[in-house]
Amino acid sequence: NAGVTQTPKFQVLKTGQSMTLQCAQDMNHNSMYWYRQDPGMGLRLIYYSASEGTTDKGEVPNGYNVSRLNKREFSLRLESAAPSQTSVYFCASSETPERGYTFGSGTRLTVV
Amino acid sequence: AQSVTQLDSHVSVSEGTPVLLRCNYSSSYSPSLFWYVQHPNKGLQLLLKYTSAATLVKGINGFEAEFKKSETSFHLTKPSAHMSDAAEYFCVVSLADGLTFGKGTHLIIQP
Numbered sequence A: 001n002a003g004v005t006q007t008p009k010f011q012v013l014k015t016g017q018s019m020t021l022q023c024a025q026d027m028n029h030n031s032m033y034w035y036r037q038d039p040g041m042g043l044r045l046i047y048y049s050a051s052e053g054t055t056d057k058g059e060v061p062n063g064y065n066v067s068r069l070n071k072r073e074f075s076l077r078l079e080s081a082a083p084s085q086t087s088v089y090f091c092a093s094s095e096t097p098e099r100g101y102t103f104g105s106g107t108r109l110t111v112v
Numbered sequence B: 001a002q003s004v005t006q007l008d009s010h011v012s013v014s015e016g017t018p019v020l021l022r023c024n025y026s027s028s029y030s031p032s033l034f035w036y037v038q039h040p041n042k043g044l045q046l047l048l049k050y051t052s053a054a055t056l057v058k059g060i061n062g063f064e065a066e067f068k069k070s071e072t073s074f075h076l077t078k079p080s081a082h083m084s085d086a087a088e089y090f091c092v093v094s095l096a097d098g099l100t101f102g103k104g105t106h107l108i109i110q111p
Helices: none
Strands: A004-007 A010-013 A019-025 A031-038 A042-049 A065-068 A074-078 A087-094 A107-111 B003-006 B010-014 B019-021 B023-026 B032-038 B044-050 B056-058 B064-068 B073-078 B087-095 B098-101 B105-110
Touching: A004 A087, A019 A031, A019 A087, A031 A074, A031 B098, A042 A065, A042 A074, A042 B098, A074 A087, B003 B087, B003 B098, B010 B019, B019 B105, B023 B032, B023 B087, B032 B064, B032 B073, B044 B056, B044 B064, B044 B073, B073 B087
Parallel strands: A010 A107, B010 B105
Antiparallel strands: A004 A019, A019 A074, A031 A042, A031 A087, A065 A074, A087 A107, B003 B023, B019 B073, B023 B073, B032 B044, B032 B087, B056 B064, B064 B073, B087 B098, B087 B105
16 A cells, blocks of 8 residues: 555664664655654654755754655664653655645654 | 644544534645544544635545634534544644644544
């Protein structure tokens, strides 16, 4: 099925460990996004990529890095995980903002 | 700058009664507006979208929303609630750099 695929679905990290969240879309969308969801906060934009080869900071970029590997893939890296990064992470893609976004099923990350 | 305000953090209705979830927005540009639904431990699903065509927008599962520019509102309604509508609902404004989400309204359906 066409859509956005995120891996892993669940992850537990110790403080200071690093990891990369993977995201891939097969809809030939230009734009891709990483959001985090915390209780009572809605979703907040971490980074986005308007097209292959470009990335920009969103509302809450500190502690994260991203790579737009090609048109399909957009990864999110935590270099030194902190408990404040415990959250649910969603990747999304879009052809144009007006057409809406397709979301992945999320990665639930716990940092202990 | 743009922002979205969902006026109720929780809404509780009885099954079979109407649903109203309220959303106000502010935007310097003519916005694209969306409602997304998130069922427990699931991803986000698009319910409906407004993109400057008809002001009354029909979505999936019997939901609809009306864009009122004079009131800067985009309220979500459904005539008759079903138990399966229990979920978190997000009002969203879209511009070129991504989406701005409201903080969500938790819809509770009483049997």
